[in-house]
Amino acid sequence: MSVNQPVVEPATPISRVETFAHTGFRVPDPFAPRQRPGSSFVNALLATALFRCWHILLFFAGWSTLITVLNHHGHKLFIQPTLLTVVGTVLGFIISYRTTSSFERYNEGRRLWSQVILASRTMARTIWFHVPNAPPAEGMSEQEAAARSLIEKKSAINLLEAFAVAIKHYLRGEDSIYYQDLYHLVKFLPAYALPAGLPASPTDNSVFNDDSHNRSPVSPQTIVTNSFSSPISENPYPNGLSSSGRQPTITIAPISSVLHQRNSNSATSPSSLPAPVSIGAPGKRSSYYNGVTSPVSANLQKEKERMILTRQDENYLMPAHMPPKYSVFDLFPFSLLVKCLTENGKDVKGKKGARIRAKLRNEAVSHNLPLELSLYLSSYIASLQNRKICDVPTTNTLLLSLNQLVDSLTGLERILTTPIPFSYSIHLWVVTIIYCLALPFQIWSTLKWITIPGTTVISFIFFGFLVAGEEIENPFGYDKNDLNLDHFTHSIIRNELRAVTSTPPPNPTRWAFVPENNLLFSNYTDERVTPEQWIARGPNAMQRNLSQF
Template sequence: MVAQNPLFRGRWTWKKFGATVLDDIWPEVIVFTLFATIIVLVSEKTRANLGVSNQLLTVLGLVLGLVISFRTSSAYERYQDGRKMWTNITVASKNLAQMIWIHVPVDRPVPAGSTEKPMTPLEVMIEKKTMVNLVQAYSVSVKHLLRGEQGVYYEDLYPLISFLPHYANESSSKQDDGELLPLWHLRDEHDHLLDSIVVDDEKKSSGRHMRTQTEKTMVASSSSSDTGVRGPVPGGPYHRRTRVDTFDPEMVLPEIGSNQPLKPARNPPDLTIYDYLPFLRLFRWLWRVVTLQKHNSGETKKKRRKAYAEIMESHIPLEITLVLSNYSAWLMKKGLLQPAIATAITNTLLVFQDSVSNLERICNTPLPFAYQAHLRMSLWLYLLLLPFQIYLAYGYITIPATAFASFLLLGFLEIGQEIENPFNYDLNDLDLDYFCLSIQRDLHEITAHTTTDPSEFLFTKWNQPLAPSDRRDAAELTKDKDKEYRTVDGSGEPGMGSLRRTLVVGWKEVDLLTRQR
């Protein structure tokens, strides 16, 4: 989400104009301004008077303004719904992590007569921390899902889920792609895309050497001898990319080798001349038609705005929720969860499913094309007729008036089109990376909690529970052998009566001193 003005934040580049709609509407504004200039010059320099009555202007302008307003409002509603769903994911992630970290017991007594090996406290902590990492991976997988980024081989996602099963029969010695689980399945064109990313990465990274032919031979030989296993390989040939800048949040993630190259966590498409000169796309299309060029399905598509996410072959968030749900079922089967906590965990997982379904609804339900096309054509016709209707009243001022009107109306129309799918890389889109990193920080803060016995920190000199009426610390309050409360001045009988009286005095003092006179 844009928290500050992106035009004046960070280093200035010409790409900053991407935060506005100027780069999208300027060709149309120029066209309508030139058309208005022609109308004015013909009317001024010749005997022909192209001015007409402006009665139609009022009627059409009112209707068109209402329709454009509805278009922009509906798009902003989708934008807000997307933000609300991400808030739900954030809250649910923190709630689920708290329940796993605090309410899942560390002590795992083995029932009498059972041959099961008891889990050590270290093993239990590893189990709980791993599940919290899966909660973090859920939000990251939703981010990639909404951006239409296929697979799990990303720098911010793969290290968190690399330990999950890769094959339907993990214990089997004969593992092939026929048993590869959907989570790890790659399509042929996705493999081609990964190969192209490795080439681009090797060309662009200044601090990284290209792999030698010997390394390639070692990779090929290892791939042929591992019976097709495509799972995590410690020290494998593909690691996280190193970035030159100082901001690299992926550095805090586990360093897990992989047999597939890991794509960057944030990979916005490159801008091309067609993004700033949209009318040139017509000539590109004509050239393809004339030369009968066929589109290569293996090419890497680079668009400035990806309108809607593609259908994913494997629904990664669903796979992660299945693992978390299986974990909660295992805990309930072992009797390690109280019924209330088990219900809360189940409800939290349902919130995950509901939120991602609503996000997919926003992402994959565009405004009907007929509505968009008719609205844009109506606006073009209105702007084409505008110079004829205002020339008699404004004369030469018709030219800047038309330019302003086209800038205003086309701008609102373009804003509605830009924000109706707020999950991509535009400067006005929701900052999904910020949301995921925020969840990551909160989850690590939760797991930093030591879950100690409260008695270890309550009765110390750092705690003054009865202030301001009694500023003695808890250690001094409880040093009496009888553990009875005694007032500071020793008046009154010790016990709960004096304690209640002290609390009432404290309430009066707080109520008096905290009110502004």
């Protein structure tokens, strides 16, 4: 048979068996344009710096109008424009540096989230493909040993998804595990008594409650009332929202501790992990969740238990996405009262109130759940080492991926807990205000009535950069320009991990020798030779075809 002789195609189509039979995952395109142009314009306007500094622009427009009118009526209220060039140039450089510093934090946050995605992909692929099944113990069948290994692998990969979701809630100040996208991934894990990972302020005892859905504080007893605007579906978190797209109305009241319990009578377990938690009596309705928080000086080695909800109570889990809604307190001059009212314990609605409450967490509010999950992933790797299941390169890859996850968590905490120094920020605002106040006096002699729009435009340039820099300084919240953390955790990490585990590791003897792989050593697309036919021809024929490239 000649090498270049074409192969006759079979009359019937070739079927592929056991080769990636999953149907894939359809997710909305986050970069697709919105369907309603009007809504798109409104959202674009809300995302600009104009919406955040419009009241400042109104003030300077009024100020420039006053100076212009007085000059027009004979009052000589103008000065030489010498300072306009000198101070304006310096101020422009300083504001540019301020905005650049904020953008670096924004870009660093995105880079660290990319590292979380990379480490999750690497670790999941290594676990699923390179960790062999444990040999059966005495009296255990091969089938049971394979099933146990599969459960271990899938549980560890689910913890990778939980790690990313926990980071998302952790950075947003949404503590506890009782969220639709997190609870089912970690409810079976006992809680470590780890210290808070974020700074705290003892001045605030308020709850993260915004509008119809409230955030749970870290250490409160939580009362969940049966007042829903729409019930959550039985399968609670395919998209992190209820089936109707609306979010439940949950009333949360702080009492003494969160949905965590410290088992003060239990001793430290000698094993690598705490003993499993005990589940309450099935079928018993829990209208509230009791918990007792031990003092800070308590032994951190003691175990901590999580309340396991009944199937009925799982309908009351908080939504995965809880952005605060706009209110009148987001508008000037009412926004000036937000900080004072919030510090006095008032529940002020709106986005600004939510941001201030996030900064005024009490000392127990930031339970470091992502760090907890890293300990369980580390215990899985340690178990593989103790049982001598994996070779050294595989173990090193797993440890490297885990270190990348913890490194990303630490970097994200660094961004969140290292604000721009207050003295620098306030001095920049003061200098900018003084410059814009003096601006009409310097440009009146040249621009006359155009002084009013000129001052307003220049004020917008300077203050626009200032407020834009402050907005992207913390890119992990719910602002229009913040990072889309839900897209990272739901549309990328969750779907990719499910795709990895949707089929057994493919066998190369199956996918490499299928008849469809008929362009292996061919120069022309009109010659289709299957792998089995190349085997019959021998390696010399393969090499001859390769030499023709």
